[in-house]
Amino acid sequence: MENDYRDSVREYHYSNRRPQHGRKRPGGSKVIPVIIIILLLIIVIIGAILLAKVLSSDDSSANVSSSEMSTSSDGTNAVVSEDASSGEQSVTSSESSVSSGTASSGEIDSRYSVGESDEPWNEWYLKIVSAANPLEEGFDPPLSTITQSYAAYSSMKFDSRAIDALEDMIAAAAEDGVTLTVISSYRTIERQQELFDDKVRRVMLENPSLSREEAENLAATEVTRPGTGEHHTGLAVDFNLAETEFEGTVQDVWLKNNAERFGFVNRYPKNKQDITGIIPEAWHYRFVGAEHAKRMNELNLCLEEYVDYLKAGNR
Numbered sequence: 169m170e171n172d173y174r175d176s177v178r179e180y181h182y183s184n185r186r187p188q189h190g191r192k193r194p195g196g197s198k199v200i201p202v203i204i205i206i207l208l209l210i211i212v213i214i215g216a217i218l219l220a221k222v223l224s225s226d227d228s229s230a231n232v233s234s235s236e237m238s239t240s241s242d243g244t245n246a247v248v249s250e251d252a253s254s255g256e257q258s259v260t261s262s263e264s265s266v267s268s269g270t271a272s273s274g275e276i277d278s279r280y281s282v283g284e285s286d287e288p289w290n291e292w293y294l295k296i297v298s299a300a301n302p303l304e305e306g307f308d309p310p311l312s313t314i315t316q317s318y319a320a321y322s323s324m325k326f327d328s329r330a331i332d333a334l335e336d337m338i339a340a341a342a343e344d345g346v347t348l349t350v351i352s353s354y355r356t357i358e359r360q361q362e363l364f365d366d367k368v369r370r371v372m373l374e375n376p377s378l379s380r381e382e383a384e385n386l387a388a389t390e391v392t393r394p395g396t397g398e399h400h401t402g403l404a405v406d407f408n409l410a411e412t413e414f415e416g417t418v419q420d421v422w423l424k425n426n427a428e429r430f431g432f433v434n435r436y437p438k439n440k441q442d443i444t445g446i447i448p449e450a451w452h453y454r455f456v457g458a459e460h461a462k463r464m465n466e467l468n469l470c471l472e473e474y475v476d477y478l479k480a481g482n483r
């Protein structure tokens with residue numbers, strides 16, 4: 169250390185005493201290149217770290233598209249992912265110690281109840297929107313903006329009649345140490361049209377021999393056609409990570425144990441894809457009202473089955 173110092177002092181004096189031969193050589197001429205080299209090394213290292221991060225996030229988007237691919241390549245063409253290709257980012261979070269919350273006590277909380285109706289299947293809270301039940305023209309639900317801290321993006325909308333249930337559920341999860349973030353909620357038909365048109369364009373690029381209609385049919389195996397997705401109702405949300413990896417997370421476990429208390433059900437369960445026409449989506453929750461959510465879970469019925477069950481005169 170001391171020697172280095174002496175060396176640099178000696179060098180300083182030496183360079184100062186050195187006669188100038190036309191070319192100007194300022195003091196510390198060897199120190200500056202060393203500093204530049206060190207700075208370059210630091211920049212290269214930081215660059216390498218950033219590149220590694222970009223590559224790993226590319227991996228996760230590759231996962232999304234590979235799961236999209238699987239819907240069409242396994243031959244189950246009728247089964248669609250509601251949320252694939254939504255272009256909306258995922259939010260991940262990790263909690264160290266988490267309680268799965270208190271299970272339902274069996275009591276219906278009146279704040280999340282929708283009340284009696286002679287024909288509940290005709291009410292807003294049991295409305296089915298799907299390929300078999302496209303949205304009617306002029307559908308215009310009352311909407312409110314989801315509290316920013318609960319949502320991944322600003323100005324995300326949800327049905328005004330159920331937004332308190334949604335926000336109370338997210339707050340209750342937070343009390344149990346579980347972070348739920350809404351990454352997708354109400355979608356306009358125009359937005360779904362954009363997503364669908366994007367998909368058709370990509371299909372036609374990959375298969376130039378297809379007619380427009382054939383390309384649309386192929387696109388529809390992966391992206392729901394405008395007017396046929398549940399997000400149009402304003403009653404559906406996706407939480408945190410719209411990918412199969414959502415399964416088994418603390419959010420997944422908490423929702424399975426608690427969502428029905430707030431009137432929400434997992435809309436596209438694993439064993440119901442033949443009926444819903446949608447691949448299992450553990451992250452996609454739908455408001456139906458607390459009494460119906462409880463009943464659907466007890467009976468192990470998805471919304472299509474439950475509506476048929478009610479229409480058949482059961483209560």
Ligand SMILES: [Zn+2]
Nearest residue numbers: 250251406452
């Ligand atoms: Zn969804």
